[in-house]
Amino acid sequence: MTFATQFFSDMVLYTLPMLGGAIYTVTLTLVTGFLSIPLGFIFTLLRVSHSKIAQAITGFYVWVVRGTPLLLQLFFIYFALPYMPFVGQYLVFQKFPAACIAFVLNYAAYFCEIFRGGLLSIDNGQYEAAKVLGFNRYQTMTKIVIPQMVKVVLPAVSNECITLVKDTALIISIGVTEVLYFAKVAVNRDVTPLPLLFAAMLYLLLNLVLTRVFRRLEKRYAY
Amino acid sequence: MAMIETSNLVKSFDDLEVLKGIDFSMEKGEITAILGASGSGKSTFLRCLIDLEKVQDGSIWIEGNALVENGVYPTDKVCRQVCAKMGMVFQHFNLFPHMTVRDNLTMPAVLNDGMDKKEALHKCRTLLEKVGLADKELSLPSQLSGGQKQRVAIARALMRDPHVLLFDEPTSSLDPEIAGEVLEVIKDLATEKAVTMIIVTHQIGFAREVASRVVFMENGHVLADGTPEEVINNPESERVQTFLKKVL
Numbered sequence: 001m002t003f004a005t006q007f008f009s010d011m012v013l014y015t016l017p018m019l020g021g022a023i024y025t026v027t028l029t030l031v032t033g034f035l036s037i038p039l040g041f042i043f044t045l046l047r048v049s050h051s052k053i054a055q056a057i058t059g060f061y062v063w064v065v066r067g068t069p070l071l072l073q074l075f076f077i078y079f080a081l082p083y084m085p086f087v088g089q090y091l092v093f094q095k096f097p098a099a100c101i102a103f104v105l106n107y108a109a110y111f112c113e114i115f116r117g118g119l120l121s122i123d124n125g126q127y128e129a130a131k132v133l134g135f136n137r138y139q140t141m142t143k144i145v146i147p148q149m150v151k152v153v154l155p156a157v158s159n160e161c162i163t164l165v166k167d168t169a170l171i172i173s174i175g176v177t178e179v180l181y182f183a184k185v186a187v188n189r190d191v192t193p194l195p196l197l198f199a200a201m202l203y204l205l206l207n208l209v210l211t212r213v214f215r216r217l218e219k220r221y222a223y
Numbered sequence: 224m225a226m227i228e229t230s231n232l233v234k235s236f237d238d239l240e241v242l243k244g245i246d247f248s249m250e251k252g253e254i255t256a257i258l259g260a261s262g263s264g265k266s267t268f269l270r271c272l273i274d275l276e277k278v279q280d281g282s283i284w285i286e287g288n289a290l291v292e293n294g295v296y297p298t299d300k301v302c303r304q305v306c307a308k309m310g311m312v313f314q315h316f317n318l319f320p321h322m323t324v325r326d327n328l329t330m331p332a333v334l335n336d337g338m339d340k341k342e343a344l345h346k347c348r349t350l351l352e353k354v355g356l357a358d359k360e361l362s363l364p365s366q367l368s369g370g371q372k373q374r375v376a377i378a379r380a381l382m383r384d385p386h387v388l389l390f391d392e393p394t395s396s397l398d399p400e401i402a403g404e405v406l407e408v409i410k411d412l413a414t415e416k417a418v419t420m421i422i423v424t425h426q427i428g429f430a431r432e433v434a435s436r437v438v439f440m441e442n443g444h445v446l447a448d449g450t451p452e453e454v455i456n457n458p459e460s461e462r463v464q465t466f467l468k469k470v471l
Contacts, residue, residue, distance in 0.1 A: 128275050129317035134307060134335035134383070136299075143330070147321045223321050223363050 014195045017182040018202060024096065024178040025168045025206065032103040032164055037157070039104065040111025047116055058112065065109035071170055074102040078174045099171040103164070110160055118153035119145065151221040158214035162207050169203075179203070224287045226251045226387060226419045227272060232281035233294075234267055241267045243443035244281070249436075251386075254413050254420045256430035256451075259440035260466060265423045268440065269389050272421070273309050274302050285309065286386065307336075310380030314392040316372040318364040324351070324375050325360045332382045343382070350378040354408050370401035374408055381418075388412070390422040402426070409433065427470055431455050439463050 043061070046054040065073070078098040081091035093101065122145050130140040169180045179199050186195035227249045234242040241264045249255055257265045270276040272283060272290075280294040289297070290305045297305075318327050328350065329343040338346075351357050354374040364372055373393060380388055390409065394402035406429050412418060413433045424430055430437055430451065437454040439447040447454045447463050458464045 123315075123317075125313060125315055125317035126319065128311075129313065129319070131275065132273055132306070132309070132311040133331035133379070134303060135331065136303070139334060143334070144319055148319075151321070221321075223365060 010192075010194050011198055014183070014186050015198050015202070017186075018179045018195075018199060021178040021180075021182050022202060022206075024171065024176055025165070025203075028096075028099060028103060028168045028171065028178075029161070029165050029206075031100050032107050033161060035100075035104045036107035037111055039108040041115050043108060043112035044115040044119060047112060048119055062109045062112055065106055066113070070102070070106050070167060071173060073106055074099060074170060074174060077102045095171070095174050095176045099174065099176055103167070107160065107164060111157070114153050114156045114160065115149065117156070118149035121152045122148055147221075151218075151223070154214065154218050154221060158211070158218075161210055161214070165206050165210060166203060225249060225284070226253070226286060227421075228282075228284045229272070230282045232268070232271060232278050232283065234264075234271055234276060234278045241443055242271070242278070245443075245445060247438070247445065249419065249421070251419055252416050253436055254434050255422070255436045255438055256434035257421060257423045257438045257440060258425075258427065258430060258454075258466075259446075263440040264443045265440045266391055269311075269391050269421060269423050273311050273389055274306050275311075307383070308386040309389065310383055310385035310387070311389045311391065312373070312376050312380050312393050314395050316364075316369075316376045318372055318376055318379070320364050323361050323363055324356070324367070327364070327375060328379050328382050331379070336383055346382060347378075350381050351375075353381075353411075354378045355404075368401065369397045370404045373397065373405045377405075377408055377412075381412075385418060387419045387421070390420065390424070392423055392425065394424070394426060406433075425470065427455060427467065439466070441466075 043058050047058040047062075049055065078093065078095065081093070082088045084091060126144055126148065127140060130144045135144065168178060171178055172181050172184070179202055183195040183199035187193065225248045227247070229245055229247045232242050232245040232247075233240070243264075245264075245268060247268075257268070259265045267276060271278050272285075274290060277296065278291055278294060282292045283290040285305050286308070288305045290302060296302060318324075319330075322330060325344070325347055328347040329338075329340070332338040332343045332346070333340055348357065348360065351360055354377055356371060356374055356378070359367060359371065359375070364375070367375065377393075393409065394405050397405060406426070409420075409422070410433055413420065422430070422434065434451055437447075437449065437451045438445055439454055439458075439460070441462055447458060447460050453459075454463065455467065458467060
């Protein structure tokens with residue numbers, strides 16, 4: 001067998017089970033993306049609101065979530081929440097839902113800060129022009145501010161999503177059989193570095209797609 | 224009934240008192256230029272009139288409707304209604320960069336003034352022609368020069384058929400050559416006499432030519448108020464004389 005055919009058959013052999021694991025990677029990425037972005041934006045609105053209480057709560061939340069490892073948060077939600085006094089029995093989650101909760105809550109904090117930066121970048125003159133043209137607060141946000149904010153935050157959001165794809169590998173630590181799990185098992189079983197190489201290619205492929213999507217979005221918002 | 228009337232307007236930013244009891248009244252069709260050094264309160268005064276700044280004390284009436292009375296404001300909705308027939312042109316244009324020139328003009332009119340889309344488009348085209356930018360309808364603001372942007376901003380303000388148009392240093396961020404094209408548009412508007420205008424400006428020559436009345440502000444007070452002839456050509460106040468000597 002030539003090197004090329006050997007390499008190809010190894011790739012098929014090792015990658016097939018990984019594709020099963022990739023379902024978790026992709027699902028977790030999508031769930032986190034679609035839930036944490038709107039949640040992060042809600043946090044942003046609370047953070048920039050006039051209410052001191054809302055500001056304090058979201059400020060504290062962002063501080064805690066950004067200041068502690070995601071791995072710790074994952075462990076906390078999966079292993080520790082069930083031991084909480086009184087409410088623990090209602091906080092027992094399966095592995096994958098626990099991972100989703102940890103990721104959504106974690107990424108929402110980062111998106112909150114990214115969107116806050118985006119909001120701060122909008123010139124005050126835009127709000128003033130909207131006001132003298134009769135826009136109310138809601139219309140000012142939806143028609144004037146958010147469309148401009150999207151352009152500003154897209155590169156940072158894109159960056160965060162790429163990190164998200166890679167971070168999904170962390171869920172191996174609570175026993176979810178995602179891509180890296182199969183790679184690790186195969187490395188140990190067959191004493192070969194190839195599975196990790198193929199796993200890396202899988203992540204790269206996912207991020208290539210993501211990068212393309214964001215590049216297209218950035219082009220759409222170029223003005 | 225006065226178009227705009229203010230009484231004892233007081234406005235401060237923290238400890239800094241910017242307007243110190245301004246009494247001002249203006250009739251329909253008048254074109255007032257407000258002159259004064261930087262920090263004299265002229266821009267703040269203008270911004271208070273259209274509710275971009277809240278005063279601490281005093282009253283403002285727009286066409287007889289109170290925007291604020293003795294420092295007390297009605298609800299946001301009422302304020303919006305009172306200011307609905309006022310337009311403003313800013314120093315930095317403040318066009319919406321993510322919309323084409325056409326959308327900048329039509330979107331607010333359709334959304335906030337209940338104008339029919341077709342009607343808005345027709346009006347947009349008429350106004351763009353008026354300011355000499357008929358060919359820029361589908362351009363984005365980033366594709367326009369400063370002077371063009373300001374002319375679009377004027378057209379946008381005119382979309383709402385304002386009874387009063389406020390200009391806050393409309394040519395200050397433009398070089399003198401380009402400023403001319405914007406001043407021409409304002410001059411044309413002035414000759415039509417359809418809109419009452421207040422223009423905060425540093426262009427003394429322009430004020431003399433266009434305004435029917437000139438107000439000179441200094442340190443939060445109105446120092447001189449009269450025809451351009453009285454205030455610019457034969458100023459009584461020594462302070463106005465020194466200011467004019469410096470800028471002319």
